[in-house]
Amino acid sequence: MKRASAYWVERLKLEPHPEGGFFKETYRSLLTTTLGQFPSERNISTGIYFLLTAENFSAFHRIKSDEMWHFYAGDPLSIYVIHENGNEECITLGLDLDKGEVPQAVVSANSWFATEVKDGGDYGLVGCTVAPGFDFEDFEMANRDLLVEQFPLHKDLIIALTRV
Template sequence: MITNLITQYQLLPHPEGGYYKETYRSTEHIPHAALAQHFSGLRSFSTAIYFLLLKDLFSAFHRIKSDECWHFYEGASLHVHVLHLNGNYELISLGRNSAKGEVYQAVVPAGAWFASESIGEYSFVGCTVAPGFDFADFELARAANLKADYPDHEKLIERLCRQ
């Protein structure tokens, strides 16, 4: 099943972990002057990807400069761990079991640190970003720095960081 998803959707390894395929990038752009100062240039209106995360792998803590809306498609539930700028921790459970608090969609706000992991064999989800994703807006966390900013979550950070 997992190999079929990778082949069918032409998924590639993602730098933060897992596999992805960009499925949409708006052909129209927001000019740099109309964006918040933290953007370095123009951005597409929106982008979307498929994202596949396998058992025993994780998407390492990272952040981007745009809001990111997550969409659940199939497989096991996905846990998205969010460290908000105000210091609060949030666990988002993407999945189909609403009785357990799982949701089909959730938003990680711009600038928040987040990591994700499948709680089963695999989780197949999608992500929509607006303004559109650009790798110039992507920052992979360093565990030491993140632990200094979020000392109450040291074990989670050590488990879900690569640096």
């Protein structure tokens, strides 16, 4: 029998994402804007499907826009956020509200964040909406040593969820 995650990758035509997992852009607003913190014009909003499996994780990275996560299928995801002030937050994205899971969550612009399938899970399928729209020019993959130097209290988490 085919794994459920393989079904979603095949049916939604997902491709490997540089931070880990699989994705497909599903929306890019035709409206654009120019804002001071961005080096060039940005689409107002973008959206993707994003899938993680137990065998991989989304490594710590940050973007210059807010990112809203929407849970669709599978197992809950843990989103680890290190805010600009150094505070850490773990958001559990899922549908079991009685266990503290939320079906939607926002990661604020410029926060470092990483995601993995919650303990014992197989995969999680979510959507991510970014506003102003995502552009790889605004994407920064974390350097493990530099992030640990900046946030030593979160060393173990950073080491576990970075690749270099």
